[in-house]
Amino acid sequence: MGAMSRTRTNRQPSMGDVAAAVGVSKTTISRYLHGEFGYMSEETRERIAAVIDELGYRPNKMAQGLKATVSHMVGVTIADIGNPFSSLLLKGIQQVCRSRDVQLLVSDSNNQVALERTNIESLLDAQVDGLIVNTVGGDDAWLADYCASADHRPMVLLDRIVEPIDCDCVSTDNRAGVAMMLDHLLERGYGAVVFVTGPAEGVSTRTARIEGVESYLRDGRIDGEVLVYEDAATLPSTLPGVLGRYAGRRVCLFANNDETMRDLLETLPESARGVVGLCAFADERWARYSGEGITCLDQNPVAMGRAAATALISRAYDGADGPYEVTRMPARLCVFASTRG
């Protein structure tokens, strides 16, 4: 019979199995795995290597983590993972996590606060070493509480940020983006702008953009307003009235995101095409080919994801403990036919 008992058939070989096969203790195997062969005989080393290879042994990260109190996993909650923007955030996060050999535990909050909370709790239960949270919004107090708790793990807020909160934040520079777009509209001779968005409801991104627009409007260089809609079905009835207010002037619709952009394309009567401008915070990949080509502010979600992961990793694994930072990444203005005027 083998030296190690196998309670279940076909288990993966454990360190004990390797040790037994080589005829040394688990300690030696452990040392081998950690490259501590300073004082190890050439021969044992080779024998261990051979056996590990034969048995196809791989150390159990779970067991390692239990002892080490680091799991090499970080948790990510995404407000709505079905959104292409989110997938690019993940791409960026992945890039840096892969380079540091940390795994990603990913959850989708499906735009529900309650889900986000339980997701975070589950991730914590799974012993993640840190959290990247693309919050659905509306749970600031709870998040702040968590960050204030004694045994909290480092956390980075991504895209949707919450201020003031005690953690690093990464977002688009929405105010600057809005200003850039409105500057562009002025230059193109627009006299009015209508910023269209879904309800803010604690979504910091929307709030920031709305404030950006309102503050710009207050300067008086361009006329306009903010239109908040709950349901796309209401747009056909509300939009004409709003646009009517700017009759005689060249007006441009400014959509908060891809989805709203599509809602507007759907709503805009044929007659309005070419008369009213259109622009949006949107992914260039689609904005470029949507309709006649829609002028957009392309965010850089991949870079945002990278920034968030970098910040998290430096706190979770490299002992960084400076003051928390808010990183605002610039958006890129891509001009297409929709604002030719």
Added chain:
Amino acid sequence: MGAMSRTRTNRQPSMGDVAAAVGVSKTTISRYLHGEFGYMSEETRERIAAVIDELGYRPNKMAQGLKATVSHMVGVTIADIGNPFSSLLLKGIQQVCRSRDVQLLVSDSNNQVALERTNIESLLDAQVDGLIVNTVGGDDAWLADYCASADHRPMVLLDRIVEPIDCDCVSTDNRAGVAMMLDHLLERGYGAVVFVTGPAEGVSTRTARIEGVESYLRDGRIDGEVLVYEDAATLPSTLPGVLGRYAGRRVCLFANNDETMRDLLETLPESARGVVGLCAFADERWARYSGEGITCLDQNPVAMGRAAATALISRAYDGADGPYEVTRMPARLCVFASTRG
């Protein structure tokens, strides 16, 4: 001094801490957690509840997993997570995993075979209970080997499938989709179709579609060919020649995916607009508003993700062990202006 020693300050409370605080053994706490209060005194139960609440105790999944040999985590590798299609796969996977309380360990293979391999190995090291693999393609032998190994975890191949391989597979019914689209083109009076795609290179989806087109062409009801391109930059020089072959007949370009659709939109000279038709395997959300509206075959990635997760979970957790199945989900034809003819 407390009954339990705390090696590090501010650790999370462990089961031992709770037990000590209540004045019972860990076993009792464990039973409480698993709802085995059949024979537990009302009082102990309440005391435990109170202490757990006070201490904010949460069981360590990692430790549980070590013992139970199930981690309640499944691994997912995605060929290219930046792709919106992928994010919808994840959405579907999430939906069912959440309902079964299993966490997702997600990796991006960045379209590199080598990365996919190491990702799978890492996921396995993290003790996932199963794998959902959206393979980059070109590593069939290795995957088949893994599925054949003695201690392998259940695996489901998603979207990009590999046959014959010993595991469940979920994909779009590409042949049927192609046929549906070509039927539509015939009906609209097109005389020729050019299916445009990147190189197949072991990507089963592309192979299946190319074969679907070729087999349909062989029936002779419509003329046409398959155009494989490596680099979008070459299209402007190759495309006119290809289209020229069908001069006099109404011809439609058929793009393999969103990306190729955009490449074609970029390439198509203005003169060709309205003359040559365009359709694609693409997400309706964008196809609808791209250019004049592009007829597309919308796959159902969310449903595909759900199907894959369901299959995996039934094998990994519910002991299903029937023969492996290949699930082919139908695509949906969405007709827009680009094929009005």
Added chain:
DNA sequence: CTGTTAGCGCCTTCAT
């Protein structure tokens, strides 16, 4: 109704 004991797979002093 509750506790004891013996691990899961690995790491880490401390010995030798």
Added chain:
DNA sequence: ATGAAGGCGCTAACAG
């Protein structure tokens, strides 16, 4: 140069 032993947080017989 290598081991033995104890423990990470939790579970699972087996005893009472």
